[in-house]
Amino acid sequence: MSAMWGIHNDEPSVDLIAGKFISIGWDRVGNLRQIGDDRGTIKTLLSEQYPAGKAGSYPVQAGVLVRFAFDMEVGDIVIAPHKDDSTINIGVIDGDYYFAVDAPTHRHRRPVRWQRIGIPRSEFTTSALYEIGSAVTLFRVRRHDAEFRTYLETGSAEAVTAVAEAEANADDMDVAVDSATEEPNPSRLMESTADFIINMLKIDVSHRGFEHFVADLLTAMGYRTRVLPYSRDGGIDIVAHRDPLGLEPPLIKVQCKHTDRTMGRPEVQQLIGTLSAGEVGLFVSLGSYSADAQALDRTRGDLRLIGRSEIVEWILDHYDLLPAHWRSRLPLRKVFVVDRDSGFD
Numbered sequence: 001m002s003a004m005w006g007i008h009n010d011e012p013s014v015d016l017i018a019g020k021f022i023s024i025g026w027d028r029v030g031n032l033r034q035i036g037d038d039r040g041t042i043k044t045l046l047s048e049q050y051p052a053g054k055a056g057s058y059p060v061q062a063g064v065l066v067r068f069a070f071d072m073e074v075g076d077i078v079i080a081p082h083k084d085d086s087t088i089n090i091g092v093i094d095g096d097y098y099f100a101v102d103a104p105t106h107r108h109r110r111p112v113r114w115q116r117i118g119i120p121r122s123e124f125t126t127s128a129l130y131e132i133g134s135a136v137t138l139f140r141v142r143r144h145d146a147e148f149r150t151y152l153e154t155g156s157a158e159a160v161t162a163v164a165e166a167e168a169n170a171d172d173m174d175v176a177v178d179s180a181t182e183e184p185n186p187s188r189l190m191e192s193t194a195d196f197i198i199n200m201l202k203i204d205v206s207h208r209g210f211e212h213f214v215a216d217l218l219t220a221m222g223y224r225t226r227v228l229p230y231s232r233d234g235g236i237d238i239v240a241h242r243d244p245l246g247l248e249p250p251l252i253k254v255q256c257k258h259t260d261r262t263m264g265r266p267e268v269q270q271l272i273g274t275l276s277a278g279e280v281g282l283f284v285s286l287g288s289y290s291a292d293a294q295a296l297d298r299t300r301g302d303l304r305l306i307g308r309s310e311i312v313e314w315i316l317d318h319y320d321l322l323p324a325h326w327r328s329r330l331p332l333r334k335v336f337v338v339d340r341d342s343g344f345d
Contacts, residue, residue, distance in 0.1 A: 085288030
């Protein structure tokens, strides 16, 4: 059976989907085909080319480079979380390692045939999402391999749920031990918390309930809000304002979409069509937005698109001011965790 790999690429200037590849950094090391797969040699090159790095990080980075260039094989499956819109892409390695010498960055590359792109994170279990939140750039996906293979083959969240439930009933002591001994990672815990929040709002809250939640969140942020009678026609769901009577501009018209799928330009234009002088539009969704929709957001001063990441950020920033019934459904508390990325040697 083909291996499954998870990869994190946080370089915004590199478009993996359009380019049909995956990539990693450490460009100054050079072409790994010419260097070979000796980890000691690569570790030495890393320390020479990146002298400001931490001594303990070089062996890990060398291991990532060796795996990327020499251990991954054509036909292996790649799971690539996309941080910008909090979605997941799944593809298959389609060729050997190459060093893109003319590329401005991330020159270590592998061709990929992308088969499922823009998948909402809520299609997978929280534990599967936690596994692919590894702090390492490139890693093997083992515990929840079946979930991702099932989605690759079927594109069905229901099929993934069935597989996850079957696996949950199996006795796997090794997984329990691995989970118990793994050190928490700040970014991983943050993403896991975001998954919990979004899943609760999507699964445990009705469409109408989501509108009331958004209104309560805006109230916690200092706005006065009014939820309008429920309709299914894509109209305005909430009006918000700063002044007590709602007579002073701007009046904020809010449209809520209780979904984590990608919202496009047509949906956003529906909201724009309701705006008059002195009014601004707030489009709120649990998912992300297409490039065309984001272009509208950038060019219009009377529009703001709010997606998954903004909702999570607002909840965390104003959690203590949310009504008690929402805090009981979203039980969160502040904690301190070890942050090795920003700590001292």
